[in-house]
Amino acid sequence: MTERGSLIVLSGFSGVGKGTVLRLMMSRYDHYAYSVSATTRQPRAGEVDGRDYFFKSTEAFESMIERGELLEYARYVDHYYGTPRAYVRQQMESGRDVILEIEVQGALNIRRMVPDAVLIYMLPPDAATLAGRLRGRGTETDDVVRGRLKAAAGEARHIGDYDYVIVNDDAEQCAARLNGLIEAQRLRTARNLPFIKEIQEGLEREARDN
Amino acid sequence: MTERGSLIVLSGFSGVGKGTVLRLMMSRYDHYAYSVSATTRQPRAGEVDGRDYFFKSTEAFESMIERGELLEYARYVDHYYGTPRAYVRQQMESGRDVILEIEVQGALNIRRMVPDAVLIYMLPPDAATLAGRLRGRGTETDDVVRGRLKAAAGEARHIGDYDYVIVNDDAEQCAARLNGLIEAQRLRTARNLPFIKEIQEGLEREARDN
Numbered sequence: 365m366t367e368r369g370s371l372i373v374l375s376g377f378s379g380v381g382k383g384t385v386l387r388l389m390m391s392r393y394d395h396y397a398y399s400v401s402a403t404t405r406q407p408r409a410g411e412v413d414g415r416d417y418f419f420k421s422t423e424a425f426e427s428m429i430e431r432g433e434l435l436e437y438a439r440y441v442d443h444y445y446g447t448p449r450a451y452v453r454q455q456m457e458s459g460r461d462v463i464l465e466i467e468v469q470g471a472l473n474i475r476r477m478v479p480d481a482v483l484i485y486m487l488p489p490d491a492a493t494l495a496g497r498l499r500g501r502g503t504e505t506d507d508v509v510r511g512r513l514k515a516a517a518g519e520a521r522h523i524g525d526y527d528y529v530i531v532n533d534d535a536e537q538c539a540a541r542l543n544g545l546i547e548a549q550r551l552r553t554a555r556n557l558p559f560i561k562e563i564q565e566g567l568e569r570e571a572r573d574n
Numbered sequence: 575m576t577e578r579g580s581l582i583v584l585s586g587f588s589g590v591g592k593g594t595v596l597r598l599m600m601s602r603y604d605h606y607a608y609s610v611s612a613t614t615r616q617p618r619a620g621e622v623d624g625r626d627y628f629f630k631s632t633e634a635f636e637s638m639i640e641r642g643e644l645l646e647y648a649r650y651v652d653h654y655y656g657t658p659r660a661y662v663r664q665q666m667e668s669g670r671d672v673i674l675e676i677e678v679q680g681a682l683n684i685r686r687m688v689p690d691a692v693l694i695y696m697l698p699p700d701a702a703t704l705a706g707r708l709r710g711r712g713t714e715t716d717d718v719v720r721g722r723l724k725a726a727a728g729e730a731r732h733i734g735d736y737d738y739v740i741v742n743d744d745a746e747q748c749a750a751r752l753n754g755l756i757e758a759q760r761l762r763t764a765r766n767l768p769f770i771k772e773i774q775e776g777l778e779r780e781a782r783d784n
Contacts (some may be wrong), residue, residue: 365737365741373685378769393644397590397676402664409603411767418626419670420739442618450666461648484761487769487770487773489678490772490773490776491772491773491774491775491776491777491779491780492776492780494773495776495777495778495780499768508783509784511784513777513780513781513784514778514781517774517777517778517779517781520770520773520777523774524763525772526763526765527762527763528761528762528763529575529761529766529769529770530761531575531764541757541758541761543603544754544757545675545758545761546760547751547754548738548751548754548755551694551736551739551751551755552736552737553695553734553736553737553739556732556739560697560730560733560734560739561695562701563697563698563700563701563704563772564701564731564733565701566700566701566702566705567701567704567705567723567730568724568727568729569701569725570702570705570723571720571723571727574716574719574720574723
């Protein structure tokens with residue numbers, strides 16, 4: 365069977381609890397690597413290069429873009445953020461399942477670059493639960509809340525492009541189900557063709573030598 | 575999320591241990607139904623109609639074929655064997671994952687009839703292990719053993735048409751992995767479109783009413 369890890373892209377509505385579920389899952393199972401992004405913004409206090417981000421100058425980042433060294437990138441305000449291809453590949457080849465937590469457009473870009481990436485979207489148990497989270501502590505104006513709800517409804521139109529959806533009703537259970545889903549990806553036939561060929565050739569050899 | 579069960583088609587080399595793994599899995603988890611076949615052969619001592627088989631007259635079986643009531647069927651020697659569509663559908667709608675243990679041609683027929691059926695092929699850890707099983711206790715002639723090995727090598731050419739492969743290195747572990755793989759199938763986006771739509775419309779309603 366394949367020893368190579370999977371590239372997992374996880375998206376989900378703001379407020380759905382992705383961070384909590386991922387932290388639980390990654391603390392419980394040791395076959396994961398969280399993809400470390402590259403950025404041109406300055407490190408904040410306590411941030412470590414290579415752990416929190418790969419910190420790059422704008423010049424260095426732009427030359428990574430030119431050399432195709434990023435799986436995807438985006439510019440927010442004045443800074444670049446992107447996913448270094450080499451880090452992801454190296455983690456997958458060492459057998460780790462790499463988790464990329466990324467928004468919808470980035471996820472669809474990854475799908476084009478890495479066709480066997482697995483796209484998973486995290487859902488709330490129902491719309492009212494998410495709306496409650498987005499309303500927060502009642503300190504936001506109605507306009508702000510309405511904008512968040514509209515943004516979430518708009519994002520929902522893209523969920524059909526994902527491979528799987530997972531409901532976060534309970535963080536512990538969701539982490540266990542997410543892990544089961546990710547482990548199952550290694551069983552895809554397309555990822556085990558060399559092993560299947562080895563079995564087939566082995567059987568032909570056994571028949572010949574019998 | 576979908577409450578509907580999956581249709582799981584399990585194939586595997588003769589001697590790979592499908593029966594043992596399925597019995598273990600189905601005794602441990604209660605969300606499975608084993609598909610009961612229809613046949614025109616006579617019941618054997620202890621066999622119960624509707625549990626072991628649906629026993630049918632040739633006339634009744636042929637009229638099931640004509641009315642399209644079988645997902646697939648085949649004739650072996652003098653008798654028909656087939657998979658009744660109504661039983662499978664009813665089990666899936668009651669939320670059970672239906673397991674169909676069937677050979678390669680039947681599996682590919684099911685795929686045409688039920689596009690979202692999930693095809694899984696069980697593999698030995700290596701060719702030598704399977705060859706040892708097929709040689710049996712050394713009481714078969716070399717020709718018989720060679721025939722079995724050739725048949726297995728021929729069957730291996732179709733494994734690429736399956737969705738997943740699973741290695742039976744240890745029956746307990748294989749049963750647990752198979753269960754995880756089957757449970758993950760309910761998370762496929764295509765099977766949850768009504769739920770996704772409900773969330774989207776709920777969010778639009780919340781934005782409007784805010």
